Amino acid sequence: MSLPEKTPxxxxxxxEEEFARILDYYGIEWEYEPRTFxxxxxxxxxxxxxxxxxxxxxxxxxxxxxxxxRPSLATHKNRKLRRMQELYPDIHVKLFKRREMRNLMVxxxxxxxxxxxxxxxxxxxx
Amino acid sequence: MIQPELQPFAEISKDIxxxxxxxxxxxxxxxxxxxxxxxxxxERDLLIVGVLKGVLMFMADLLRQITxxxxxxxxxxxxxxxxxxxxxxxxxxxxxxxxxxxxxVIFIEDVIDTGLTLNYLLRNLRARSPASLEVCVMxxxxxxxxxxxxxxxxxxxxxxxxxxxxxxxxxxxxxxxPFVGLLKPEAF
Numbered sequence: 057m058s059l060p061e062k063t064p065x066x067x068x069x070x071x072e073e074e075f076a077r078i079l080d081y082y083g084i085e086w087e088y089e090p091r092t093f094x095x096x097x098x099x100x101x102x103x104x105x106x107x108x109x110x111x112x113x114x115x116x117x118x119x120x121x122x123x124x125x126r127p128s129l130a131t132h133k134n135r136k137l138r139r140m141q142e143l144y145p146d147i148h149v150k151l152f153k154r155r156e157m158r159n160l161m162v163x164x165x166x167x168x169x170x171x172x173x174x175x176x177x178x179x180x181x182x
Numbered sequence: 183m184i185q186p187e188l189q190p191f192a193e194i195s196k197d198i199x200x201x202x203x204x205x206x207x208x209x210x211x212x213x214x215x216x217x218x219x220x221x222x223x224x225e226r227d228l229l230i231v232g233v234l235k236g237v238l239m240f241m242a243d244l245l246r247q248i249t250x251x252x253x254x255x256x257x258x259x260x261x262x263x264x265x266x267x268x269x270x271x272x273x274x275x276x277x278x279x280x281x282x283x284x285x286x287v288i289f290i291e292d293v294i295d296t297g298l299t300l301n302y303l304l305r306n307l308r309a310r311s312p313a314s315l316e317v318c319v320m321x322x323x324x325x326x327x328x329x330x331x332x333x334x335x336x337x338x339x340x341x342x343x344x345x346x347x348x349x350x351x352x353x354x355x356x357x358x359x360p361f362v363g364l365l366k367p368e369a370f
Contacts, residue, residue, distance in 0.1 A: 078267075078298070081270070081272055082272055082298040082301065083272070083305070113328070116329060116330060120328065150327075150328070155342070156325060159342060162344070163295075164262045165263045166263075
């Protein structure tokens, strides 16, 4: 089985790159940050806030957002996600939280990648 | 605190923070699943396919609760790892010995979380044109699901935490525990 060679992406976090490798390994079609969703506009109609989910799976019609932020620092992103659900209820976005990302990396034996997502105790108690 | 009946496993249970499912709870659910499958496939040709290695405990118990004639086969795939990723794609480590074309197949899996492995395997099996293909999974971790897969038969839902036992491993350990427990954070 072979998939068409992908254009290299400039990932904003090493965990995203590892996540993309996992998807490639299991033959999941994906796109990186393919679409930006406006969330807020000023009086002139200019977009003042927007949200760009990290990944899109065309076959599943699913957007995936990864976060490595501590729960206490993820408030802004969570608010954006809630706003996104209000404005675009037909768009499915799945948030992979910090603990879930770390657990995924540990599951695949990627201890270094897991270590980059720091703060084990905070994750387990969140 | 490990329950008294689990004391014989004290050596490997020391890494367990909490027992989530006792052997009794597991066996009760396995009996129900066996009855359901026996009823659904009565007088139909049935092939049970398990994916190694985690399915070993569940499959052995489930088969003994299925009261209709079945054929059994196994498949195994490579898991993603730092080493495996350099090879590029998932590969079959052990293929089926029995052709599945035109047969009713139940695919048995110990646990599903992202669904990536199961999705790959189901794509592979569907390409062989079985008459029907259903999924039976003992443990479901839906929080991390990336690929939506219909689960015809399901044992239990589990939280997205490190659970081991009854076939579930962490670095190939703990599969032989007769219960399902949460691993202590210091163990991983």
